[in-house]
Amino acid sequence: MQAVKFTSHGDRDVIEYGEVPDPEVDRGEVLVDVKAAALNHLDVWTRRGLPGIDLSFPHVPGSDMAGVVDAVGEAVTRFEPGDRVAFFAATTDSDGERGDGPPRDDPTLSSDFSIIGEHSQGVHAEYAAVPAANLIPVPEGVDWEVAGSAALVFGTAWRMLIHRAEVQAGEHVLVHGASGGVGHAAVQIADHAGCTVYATGSSEAKLDHAADCGADHAINYEETDFAAAVDDLTDGRGVDVVVDHVGEATYDGSLRSLRKGGRFVTCGATTGGNPDAGLRRIFWNQLSVIGSTMATPEQVAEVLDLVWAGDLEPEIRATLPMSETARAHELIENREGFGKVVVIPDSEL
Numbered sequence: 528m529q530a531v532k533f534t535s536h537g538d539r540d541v542i543e544y545g546e547v548p549d550p551e552v553d554r555g556e557v558l559v560d561v562k563a564a565a566l567n568h569l570d571v572w573t574r575r576g577l578p579g580i581d582l583s584f585p586h587v588p589g590s591d592m593a594g595v596v597d598a599v600g601e602a603v604t605r606f607e608p609g610d611r612v613a614f615f616a617a618t619t620d621s622d623g624e625r626g627d628g629p630p631r632d633d634p635t636l637s638s639d640f641s642i643i644g645e646h647s648q649g650v651h652a653e654y655a656a657v658p659a660a661n662l663i664p665v666p667e668g669v670d671w672e673v674a675g676s677a678a679l680v681f682g683t684a685w686r687m688l689i690h691r692a693e694v695q696a697g698e699h700v701l702v703h704g705a706s707g708g709v710g711h712a713a714v715q716i717a718d719h720a721g722c723t724v725y726a727t728g729s730s731e732a733k734l735d736h737a738a739d740c741g742a743d744h745a746i747n748y749e750e751t752d753f754a755a756a757v758d759d760l761t762d763g764r765g766v767d768v769v770v771d772h773v774g775e776a777t778y779d780g781s782l783r784s785l786r787k788g789g790r791f792v793t794c795g796a797t798t799g800g801n802p803d804a805g806l807r808r809i810f811w812n813q814l815s816v817i818g819s820t821m822a823t824p825e826q827v828a829e830v831l832d833l834v835w836a837g838d839l840e841p842e843i844r845a846t847l848p849m850s851e852t853a854r855a856h857e858l859i860e861n862r863e864g865f866g867k868v869v870v871i872p873d874s875e876l
Contacts, residue, residue, distance in 0.1 A: 528546070528547060528548075528549050528550075528652060528653040528654050529544060529545065529546060529547075529652070529653050529849070529872065529873065529874065530544070530545070530546075530547045530587045530651060530652030530653065530849075531543070531544055531587060531588060531589065531651040531652065531849055531852045531870070532544075532545065532547060532585040532586060532587050532588075533574060533584070533585065533586055533588070534584045534585045534586075535584065536574065536575055536576035536582075537574070537575070539574075539853040539856050539857060539860075540853070541574065542574065542852050542853045542856065543585075544849055544850040544852060544873070547585065547587060547652065549654065550652075550654055550655060550656035551656065552598055552599070552600050552656045553600055553656070554600040554601045554602040554603075555600055555602045555603060555658055555659055555660070556599075556600045556603070556656045556657060556658055556659060557596055557598070557599050557600070557603060557606050557612070557656070557657060557658075557659045557662055558596070558597045558598040558599070558654055558655070558656050559592070559594040559595065559596060559597065559612060559614065559650075559654065559655050559656075559657065559662075560594045560595045560596075560597045560653070560654060561592050561593075561594040561650065561651075561652060561653060561654060561655055561675075561872055562592075562593060562594040562595065562671040562674075562675065562871070562872075562875060563592065563593055563594070563671035563672050563674065563675030563676070563846075563869050563870075563871055564589050564591055564592035564593075564650060564651050564675050564849070564869065564870050564871075564872075565591035565592070565675050565676035565679075565708075565841075565867045565868065565869050565870075566589075566591070566852075566855050566856070566859060566867070566868045566869075566870065567590060567591060567679055567680065567708055568707070568708070568795070568797060568859060569590055569642070569644070569645055569679075570588045570589065570590070570644070570649075570651075570856065570859075571856055571859055571860055572645075573586075573588050573644065573645050574588065574856065577645070580645065580646060583648075586648065586649075587644075587648045587649050587650075587651060587652055588644055588649045588651055589644045589649035589650040589651030589652070589655075590616035590642060590643060590644035590645065590649055590650070590679055591614065591616070591650070591675060591676055591678060591679045592613075592614050592650040592651070592655060592675050593611070593612065593613040593614065593665055593671055593674035593675035594611075594612065594655075594671070594675075595609060595610070595611060595612075596608050596609060596610040596611075596612055597654065599659070600659070602659075603659040605659060606659060606662060606664075610664065611664065611665040611666070611667065611669075611674070612662040612663065612664060612665055613662070613663045613664075613665050613674045613675065613677065613678050613831065614650060614655070614657055614661055614662055614663075614678060615661055615663065615678040615679060615682055615821075615822070615824070615827045616642045616643040616644055616645075616649075616650075616661070616678075616679060616821070617634060617635055617640065617642060617643075617661075617682075617820075617821040617822065617823070617824075618634070618640070618641055618642070618643055618658060618660075618661055619634050619637045619639045619640055619641070620639040620641070633823055634823060634824075635686075635820050635821050635822070635823060640820075642821065643657065643661070651849060651852065651870060652849075652872070653872045653874055660824060661824070663678065663824075663827060663828055663831050665835070666835050669834075669835055672843050672846055672869045673834065673840070673841055673843075675869060676841045676843065676867040676869055677830075677831060677834045677839075677841045678827055678831065679708070679821070680708035680709045680711075680712045680841065680867070681712045681716070681827075681830045681831065681834060681839060681841065682821065682822035682826060682827040682830055682831075683709050683712070683794050683819070683820075683821055683822060684709050684712035684713040684716050684770070684830075685712075685716055685822060685826055685827075685829065685830035686819050686821070686822040686823070686826050687709075687713065687770060687792045687794055687817075687819040688700070688713060688716050688717055688720065688768070688770065688792070689716070689720070689826075689829075690822075690826060691792055691817050691818075691819040692768045692770075692790045692792040692817060694717060694720050694722055694767070694768055695720070695721075695722075696720060696721030696722065697721060697722070697723075698722045698723070698766075698767040698768060699722065699723045699725065699761060699764075699765075699766040699767050699768075699786075700713075700717040700722045700723070700724050700725065700766060700767065700768045700769075700770065701725040701726075701727070701753075701757060701766045701768070701769045701770065701781070701784050702714050702717065702724060702725070702726050702727070702737075702742070702770045703727050703769070703770065703771050703772065703773045703777050703781070704727070704728075704772060704773055705726035705727060705728050705733070705734075705736075705737035705740065705742060705745075706728050706733040706736050706737060706862075706864075706865040706866070707772075707862075707866075708841075708866065708867055709770075709772050709794060709795070710726075710737075710770075710772070711736070711737070711740050711841075711842055711865065711866050712839070712841070713770045714726055714737055714740040714741050714742050715740050715741050715839045715840070716830070716839065717741070717768075717770075718740070718741025718742070718743075719741075719833070719838060719839065722768075723743050723744075724741055724742045724743050724744070725742065725743070725744045725745075725746060725757060725760065725766060726738075726740075726742035726744070726745050726746070727745075727746045727747075727748045727753050727777075728745060728746075728747060728748070729747065729748060729749050729862070730747070730749070731747065732865075733865060734746075734747060736842070736865040736866075740842070744760050748777075752780065753777075753780055753784070754779075754780040754781075754783040754784045757784040758783075758784075761786075764786050765784055765785050765786035765787075765789060766784055766785060766786065766789065767785075767786060767789055767790065768785075768789065768790045768791075768792065769781040769782075769784055769785055769789070769790075769791045769792070770792055771791065771792070771793045772793060772794050772795035772796070772797065773795075773796070773797055773798050774793075774795065774796025774797055774798045774799050774800055774802065775796065775798045775799035775800070775801065775802040776798035776799070777798070778802035778803075778805070779802065779803065779805060782805045782808050782809065782812075782814065783808070785812065785814055786812075787812045787813060787814075788812070788813050788814070788815075789812070789814055789815070790814070790815045790817055791814060791815065791816050791817065792817040792818075792819055793816075793817070793818060793819065794818075794819045794820060841866060841867050842865050842866025842867065843866055843867055843868075843869055844858065844863070844864035844865050844866045844867060844868055845858055845864065845868050845869070846869045846870075846871060847868070847869070847870050847871070848870065848871055848872075848873045848876055849870045849871060849872050849873055850873050851870070852870055855868045855870055
């Protein structure tokens with residue numbers, strides 16, 4: 528079959544689209560005929576190389592996709608050929624043997640937790656063999672581009688806001704990077720939860736997009752100190768929750784943006800993971816610093832029900848053939864546009 532692959536870490540020129548062996552289906556796995564797959568910033572980091580992760584080359588990247596079940600392993604009863612499914616990438620070493628379940632209390636806290644596409648072979652290919660436990664049914668009428676781009680970012684943002692920060696209606700929430708994948712999902716989820724949403728972005732076009740997603744206040748961090756802007760907009764009170772996946776560049780301002788007793792929730796650190804801890808501000812203002820990674824199967828199912836119903840919607844900034852995945856990486860690295868970048872197997876076009 529044809530797949531996106533790279534044989535070494537490096538710049539975008541290491542990305543190829545070519546032949547790889549057809550996947551074999553284990554007893555607890557499902558073979559999916561991939562119709563659409565989305566990129567995440569995680570794919571860029573995986574291509575560049577992450578400390579402590581030794582990949583087997585050639586590596587097929589990708590942690591988002593949707594398609595049609597082609598075959599199932601002998602332990603799988605929940606799916607059958609012809610079913611429409613979406614994939615989420617959080618897994619444990621035993622998931623491939625479990626078939627349909629039972630679900631773990633929280634697999635993201637398991638000592639053998641990993642992310643398919645980052646720690647193991649991914650799904651940006653014509654076919655993907657994945658654990659049945661990592662699949663969610665997709666109703667008829669949902670576009671493949673939507674189904675293939677929602678699970679990772681909406682699952683991640685849902686866990687951050689609803690299950691980790693436990694936002695409540697009426698609270699004030701600041702979301703960084705509101706035009707990106709997790710950011711635009713977090714804006715929509717906070718708005719859906721009844722919060723007042725503050726969003727940061729680097730251009731007026733991105734701020735307009737954040738407003739379309741549900742932001743009540745949009746702050747251009749290239750032109751103003753966002754923490755000072757939050758202070759003005761909240762009459763000195765600060766926000767209840769900050770959603771941050773940026774890291775060093777926003778960390779200090781994020782802590783300054785919080786009210787006393789506020790919560791800072793993070794799922795990433797794209798600008799660096801070692802800011803000054805700000806312990807004096809944390810203890811004096813009694814702030815909570817909350818880590819969050821991916822989501823449980825149940826949490827993904829919760830938020831995807833809202834996506835399937837149209838209450839939440841992934842924004843698609845570009846749809847490209849898989850053979851143009853290098854361009855897809857460029858869109859993400861250069862922060863061009865809003866929302867998700869989707870790639871389609873060339874054989875589907």
